[in-house]
Amino acid sequence: MNNKFDFQEEHVINEINKRKAKLVLLQLPEGIKQEAVRLANYFESKTNAEVVVSGETCWGGCDLALDEAKNLGADLIIHYGHAPFIKKVDFPILYIEMKDNTPIDNLLNKSKKSLEKFNSLGLVCSVQHMHQLEQAKEFFEKLGKKVIIPEKKGYSHYDGHVVGCEYNSLKLISKGVDAFVVLGNEFHSLGAALSVRNPVYLLDTYNQEIVDMTKLRDKVIKQRFATIEKVKNSKKIGIIVGLKPGQKFGSFKIIKKKFEDSGKEVVIITMAEVNKDKLVNFHGIMAFVELACPRIAVEDYGKYDQALVTFREALVAIGELKWEDLIEHGFL
Ligand code: SF4
Structure with missing residues (x-):
């Protein structure tokens, strides 16, 4: 674990041992590749598996290194950072979604002013913030707002979960809410803003800012x-x-x-x-x-x-x- 993200090292070690994997391909998104050496060495020290790090780019759950793993003769892919995206995969994959542990209390308080004119909100987030969605919902409900977390659709893996290419869940509730709130980063909130006509507000957990996405x-x-x-x-x-x-x-x-x-x-x-x-x-x-x-x-x-x-x-x-x-x- 580093301060911001939980890499679930012990869970990964248990899974490698349980599956008796001998050759593991470790896949990390670009933003956290710097953790690859530490993780690979740690997993090798605690299991009987050899761990190879994929040096190719990895942008989403769409981007599974299936050919690499097969070429290598690996028996398991550990895919960090994304929820399952492809419905049927003919290869053993261990998905490790990563929780962003940055508290959102200040951000929620900050958002009050920007969102005061809206009575109803559609609330979604990227996978790193799924564990904070309920907290955000309760916060807005205490302010007297109606809050809808849309049901998962298509490539979304959870209710209220958005990926950069999947906003059908928002479209389905767009007529019933005044605005959408996206907990996460600009990438996901811009996708939302390009998919629905409602105002979209980003609760930017990285810069701790509230952003009205209209201008962008x-x-x-x-x-x-x-x-x-x-x-x-x-x-x-x-x-x-x-x-x-x-x-x-x-x-x-x-x-x-x-x-x-x-x-x-x-x-x-x-x-x-x-x-x-x-x-x-x-x-x-x-x-x-x-x-x-x-x-x-x-x-x-x-x-x-x-x-x-x-x-x-x-x-x-x-x-x-x-x-x-x-x-x-x-x-x-
Ligand atoms: S937006 Fe969709 S297709 Fe693009 S990298 Fe993300 S998950 Fe993959």
């Missing part, structure tokens, strides 16, 4: 509009099919023909990780649709010279959806 939402929506226009005006389109096991958002078959019918040249490209260097290699293609994580297109805006859109945004570019549909029902 408006800025990103303008960026998305300009990017879709660039795709519409491009003669050549690259459609990127994601190779990470849980990153399958949309079908290239649906959009390829439509782009071709509108006179564009289309190429389908596979990529595990989308980055600037890889896109540059495709000279002459200035517009890409990415069917991997939908947040790549949104978060990486400005990193590339080329336009990069999500599947839903591509549907707007080919006329299958209207721009207003994205505004009304979400971009992700």
Whole structure:
């Protein structure tokens, strides 16, 4: 355990021993990879397993290192930091969700002023704060507000749990609440703001701030509009099919023909990780649709010279959806 996060070391050791694992692949998200050496050495000292650390990037529960583990001949993946995301996995995985132990009392008190005009709230959080959701609910209820924690949907693993690409649970209650409160970080609250029309407030547990997401939402929506226009005006389109096991958002078959019918040249490209260097290699293609994580297109805006859109945004570019549909029902 470090001060902020509980790495549940003893639980992991018990599981390795119970499962009689001999070769373990340890997978950590980027923000906590610095703990990898300590954890690997500790687990090896307390079990009969050899522990190998995955040096590849890991962005979500979608990003299980299944091929790496199979290539290595590992018999267990220990996946830190995320709740289960992929429904059926043909490999033993031990998920270790991480609790953020930072107290939220001050943050809740701080939020009173920003939220005083709302009578009803939808309340959600990232997986690190699931253990604090009830505390937040009780706090707002004591202020006389109606609080709804939405039921899990799709990739969410718990009621009130959001991941960056899954906001259907919020959409289903959006008409019944005045605003949404997201306990966690900007990434998850921006996703919420791009998915529902209600005001969204971030209770930022890292910076201990309350953030009204309206300004950022408006800025990103303008960026998305300009990017879709660039795709519409491009003669050549690259459609990127994601190779990470849980990153399958949309079908290239649906959009390829439509782009071709509108006179564009289309190429389908596979990529595990989308980055600037890889896109540059495709000279002459200035517009890409990415069917991997939908947040790549949104978060990486400005990193590339080329336009990069999500599947839903591509549907707007080919006329299958209207721009207003994205505004009304979400971009992700
Ligand atoms: S937002 Fe992207 S990285 Fe996060 S779980 Fe969804 S697909 Fe994976």
